[in-house]
Structures are given as structure tokens and as C-alpha cells.
Amino acid sequence: MNNFDYQRAGSFDEAIRQITAKNDTKVVAGGTNILDLLKYFLTSADRLIDINHTGNHHDIRETESGGLHLGALATNAETAYHPLVESRYPLLAQSILAGASAQIRNMATNGGNLLQRTRCYYFYDASSPCNKREPGSGCSAIPGYNRIMAILGTSEHCIAVYPSDMSVGLAALGAVVNVRGPQGDRSIPFSEFHRLPGETPHLDNNLQHGELITGIDLPQKGFAENYSYLKLRDRNSYAFALISVATGLELDGDIIKDARIALGGVAHKPWRIPEAEQFLTGKPAVRESFAACADIVLQGAVPYKYNSFKIEMAKRAIIRNGMMALDPSSQLPGAQPSV
Ligand SMILES: Cc1cc2nc3c(=O)[nH]c(=O)nc-3n(C[C@H](O)[C@H](O)[C@H](O)COP(=O)(O)OP(=O)(O)OC[C@H]3O[C@@H](n4cnc5c(N)ncnc54)[C@H](O)[C@@H]3O)c2cc1C
Ligand code: SF4
Structure with a gap:
């Protein structure tokens, strides 16, 4: 690991000033990702600013407006077990609890x-070419x-795929990300927060230099009656999703x-197709409707040598999760919290 200075910021504004004043200054919150990246020489920092003691x-x-605000520094555990999240946004609670382990969520x-950042094997292997880690070096995957x-x-x-489970729940709920930077505050709809790789795969999201996330806002509608988060993975605990689906339904x-x-x-960001959701509107809540919807979601999918199974798996997951959302009390082990 490279040497770096460590400082505690007294406020987000102070942290923003420090990031913009000196190149290669980064912030640390829970530290569960950035410290690994530093240890394995996958990212660098001359200075690490701890934002946990900023008070807000x-x-x-x-x-x-009747929705819910989630502070950027609230932990994943505090959020998933918060009574208002559990009662009004159980889909979000479920998606958070499907990720990582209890210790990491704390x-x-x-x-x-x-x-x-992505869990692409080659991104994590500093000896492999990777355009995300080192732009222009090539893609080993x-x-x-x-x-x-x-x-x-x-x-x-x-x-590469984007690994966050929580973000899949937030995407389905239509959250908004609140950020603060040198130019002030702004809000970014969740669907516009993360980026597709295009020609700039080193950029994961649309934050500008010096901007910090202050919080996340959820709209009033939480789909608390009919929802399900299904995560399919190689192990039932402590593994990232091969495919995951967040489904919220409002039924008449x-x-x-x-x-x-x-x-x-399935993609470099949580994947949501509004036309597929509109297709379901007015349809009976049956397997055939979810199957037709799944075909729309997966239109244009392009497999690579070893991952063609994901197309059929994603379709089946959409169908199964749609049926599970009809009766959240009957959910299967894949939707249970990781331990
Ligand atoms: C073994 C293991 C298994 C895991 N399994 C899963 C899983 O199954 N599903 C899943 O979703 N996740 C999983 N994770 C990932 C885990 O959820 C993330 O590491 C964690 O959510 C990152 O949060 P943090 O506060 O620790 O971030 P940090 O490591 O502190 O920061 C991550 C990045 O965000 C930046 N940052 C932090 N806060 C802010 C802010 N407010 N504004 C701007 N920038 C900020 C940092 O500079 C850094 O670049 C796993 C992690 C590990 C180690
Ligand atoms: S460019 Fe993307 S897919 Fe290719 S090796 Fe890097 S992270 Fe993986």
C-alpha cells in the first residue's frame, strides 16, 4: 500500500475544499472498498479524508413530500433495519440485506x-490490462x-458489471441522489447517476470532481405490499450477484x-427498461405477463464466450421474482439476508 496522509474533515464543505485543493485526495466513509483498492494498488491517494466525523x-x-431521506453516512445496517425502511420500503431493505455480510453492512x-467499484477479476489483478483501471491499456475480460x-x-x-445490490433496489424505487460540490448542491435521478462504459469505462458515475454524495431521497411510493428482491449467485452468502432482480408491483x-x-x-449500471414496465401496466399478474416483459428487458442482450447462460437466467429471474412479489411472505432462500 502506498503511504498517504489521513485527515478527519469537520464538515462536507471542508472535505470538498481539501479534495479540490490537492490532486489525488480521496474520501473514506466505511472503508470497506477503498481500503482494499489501496492495499492492492488498484487506486492511489496521497491524502485520505475521513468524512465520518462531519456530524451531518x-x-x-x-x-x-412524503418520501424518505437516507443520509449518505447512515450505514447499510442502520438503513435496512430502520423502521420506516422496513415498513415503507421493504424492497430496499431486502436488497441491502442480500449484499455482503452483517459485519460489512455495519x-x-x-x-x-x-x-x-466493479468486481471484474481483471480489474482486481493489477498485472492484467484493464481500461477501467488504466485507460487505454485494453480489456482482458x-x-x-x-x-x-x-x-x-x-x-x-x-x-464489467456494477456490483451493488442496494443500487438495484434504489433504481427500482426511482430514488434521487443528492450531491454537494464546489458549485453547490444538485440532485441526480438514479437512472442518470451511474454510467455505461462507452469509451470512458474508467468513469463509473456522473459525479464531478470534488462532489460528494450527501444523501438519497426516495419518493413516496414504496411498493410495500407487493415486492421482491431475488439474488442469484454462486454461493448463498458473501457472493456478488450473477443476476439480481428488484420488482415492485401495484395491483388492482x-x-x-x-x-x-x-x-x-447484467450491465455497468442497474438496468431498468421503462417500456417493459409500461408493458405490464393493465396486464394480469400472471407468469405469461412477466415472461413477455422479460423478453422486452433482455432485447439486445449480447453474450460473450462464457456468459450466454445469463440471458436465460435473467429472463427466468424476472418471471420468478414477479410471481414472488405477488406474495412477499412466500419468499425463497435466495431473497433472504446474507449472513
Ligand atoms: C467481502 C465483501 C463482499 C461484499 N459483497 C457485496 C455484495 O454482495 N453486494 C454489495 O452490494 N456489496 C458488497 N460488498 C461491497 C460493500 O457493500 C461496499 O464495499 C460498501 O457498500 C462500500 O461502502 P463504504 O462506506 O465502506 O465505502 P468506502 O470504501 O469508504 O468508499 C467507497 C468509495 O466511495 C467514495 N465515497 C464514500 N462515501 C462517499 C460520499 N459520501 N461521497 C462521495 N464519495 C464517497 C470513496 O472515496 C470510495 O471511492 C462487499 C464488500 C466486501 C469487502
Ligand atoms: S475494462 Fe472492464 S471488463 Fe475489461 S478488464 Fe477492465 S473492468 Fe474488466
């Missing part, structure tokens, strides 16, 4: 979770072992009034 941005509270923060890689929204420069009897479906494990 730990809160979880109702907003004036440290991991909401802001840091959104900014965790395209000709290599690409079983866990993306099938949607890829580019010739990168086929047996008819779907509103639907949200977001996928993880």
Missing part, C-alpha cells in the same frame, strides 16, 4: 455503497474468462396498475 448526513427521516455507508460479465450496455472497451385485484423492474449483474 447520518440521518434517516421523512421528507416534506461499516458500509449508503454513499460508499453507490460508489463501490473480452477475450478472457467472462462468465460474470455484462450482457447489456457493454462497449468494446469494457464489459389481479391486474397490474404499476410495475418496477430493475436488474443487477
Whole structure:
């Protein structure tokens, strides 16, 4: 690990000033991702600014518009077990609890979770060419072992998937990310927060230099009656998703009034296709409707040598999760918290 200075910021504004004043200054929140990246020489920092002692941005509270605000520094555990999240946004609680382990969720923060980096094997192997780690060096995954890689929204420069479970829940719920930077505060709809790789796979999201996440806002509608998060992975605990699906349904009897479906494990960002959700509106809540919707979601999917199984797996996951959302009390082990 390279040597770096460590400082505690007294406020987010102070942290922003420090980031913009000196190159190669980064912030640390829970530290569960950035410290690994530093230890393995996958990222560098001359100075690490600890934002945990800034006093603000730990809160979880109702907003004036009837939604919920999640502070960037609230931990994943505090968020998932918060009574308002459990009762109004159980889909979010379930997606958080499907990730990592209890110990990691006790440290991991909401802001840091959104900014965790890909788990592509080659990104983590500093001796392999990787356009995300070292722009212009090439992508080892395209000709290599690409079983866990993306099938949607890829580019010739990168086929990595984005690993956050929480973000799949937030995408389905239509969250908004609040950020603060040198130019002031702004809000970014969740669908516009993360990026596809295109020609700039080293950029995971649309934060500008010096901007910090202050919190995440959820809209009023939480799909608390009919929801399900399904995570399919190689082990039932402590593993990232091969495919995950967050489904929220609003029903009128047996008819779907509103639907949200977001996928993880398929792309460089949580994958949501509004046309597929609109297709479900007015349809009966039956297997055939979810199957037709799955075909729309997976339109344009392109497999690589070792991951063609993901297309069928994603379709089946959408169908199974749609049916599970009809009766959240009957959910299967894949939807249970990691331990
Ligand atoms: C063994 C293991 C298994 C895991 N399994 C899963 C899993 O199954 N599913 C899953 O979703 N995740 C998983 N994770 C990832 C874990 O959820 C993330 O590491 C964690 O959420 C990151 O949060 P943090 O607060 O620790 O971030 P940090 O490591 O502190 O920071 C991560 C990045 O965000 C930046 N940052 C942090 N806070 C802010 C802010 N407020 N504004 C701007 N930048 C900020 C940091 O500079 C850094 O670049 C796993 C992690 C480990 C180590
Ligand atoms: S898929 Fe992306 S992260 Fe993985 S090696 Fe290729 S460029 Fe790097």
C-alpha cells in the first residue's frame, strides 16, 4: 500500500475544499472498498479524508413530500433495519440485506455503497490490462474468462458489471441522489447517476470532481405490499450477484396498475427498461405477463464466450421474482439476508 496522509474533515464543505485543493485526495466513509483498492494498488491517494466525523448526513427521516431521506453516512445496517425502511420500503431493505455480510453492512455507508467499484477479476489483478483501471491499456475480460460479465450496455472497451445490490433496489424505487460540490448542491435521478462504459469505462458515475454524495431521497411510493428482491449467485452468502432482480408491483385485484423492474449483474449500471414496465401496466399478474416483459428487458442482450447462460437466467429471474412479489411472505432462500 502506498503511504498517504489521513485527515478527519469537520464538515462536507471542508472535505470538498481539501479534495479540490490537492490532486489525488480521496474520501473514506466505511472503508470497506477503498481500503482494499489501496492495499492492492488498484487506486492511489496521497491524502485520505475521513468524512465520518462531519456530524451531518447520518440521518434517516421523512421528507416534506412524503418520501424518505437516507443520509449518505447512515450505514447499510442502520438503513435496512430502520423502521420506516422496513415498513415503507421493504424492497430496499431486502436488497441491502442480500449484499455482503452483517459485519460489512455495519461499516458500509449508503454513499460508499453507490460508489463501490466493479468486481471484474481483471480489474482486481493489477498485472492484467484493464481500461477501467488504466485507460487505454485494453480489456482482458473480452477475450478472457467472462462468465460474470455484462450482457447489456457493454462497449468494446469494457464489459464489467456494477456490483451493488442496494443500487438495484434504489433504481427500482426511482430514488434521487443528492450531491454537494464546489458549485453547490444538485440532485441526480438514479437512472442518470451511474454510467455505461462507452469509451470512458474508467468513469463509473456522473459525479464531478470534488462532489460528494450527501444523501438519497426516495419518493413516496414504496411498493410495500407487493415486492421482491431475488439474488442469484454462486454461493448463498458473501457472493456478488450473477443476476439480481428488484420488482415492485401495484395491483388492482389481479391486474397490474404499476410495475418496477430493475436488474443487477447484467450491465455497468442497474438496468431498468421503462417500456417493459409500461408493458405490464393493465396486464394480469400472471407468469405469461412477466415472461413477455422479460423478453422486452433482455432485447439486445449480447453474450460473450462464457456468459450466454445469463440471458436465460435473467429472463427466468424476472418471471420468478414477479410471481414472488405477488406474495412477499412466500419468499425463497435466495431473497433472504446474507449472513
Ligand atoms: C467481502 C465483501 C463482499 C461484499 N459483497 C457485496 C455484495 O454482495 N453486494 C454489495 O452490494 N456489496 C458488497 N460488498 C461491497 C460493500 O457493500 C461496499 O464495499 C460498501 O457498500 C462500500 O461502502 P463504504 O462506506 O465502506 O465505502 P468506502 O470504501 O469508504 O468508499 C467507497 C468509495 O466511495 C467514495 N465515497 C464514500 N462515501 C462517499 C460520499 N459520501 N461521497 C462521495 N464519495 C464517497 C470513496 O472515496 C470510495 O471511492 C462487499 C464488500 C466486501 C469487502
Ligand atoms: S471488463 Fe472492464 S473492468 Fe474488466 S478488464 Fe475489461 S475494462 Fe477492465
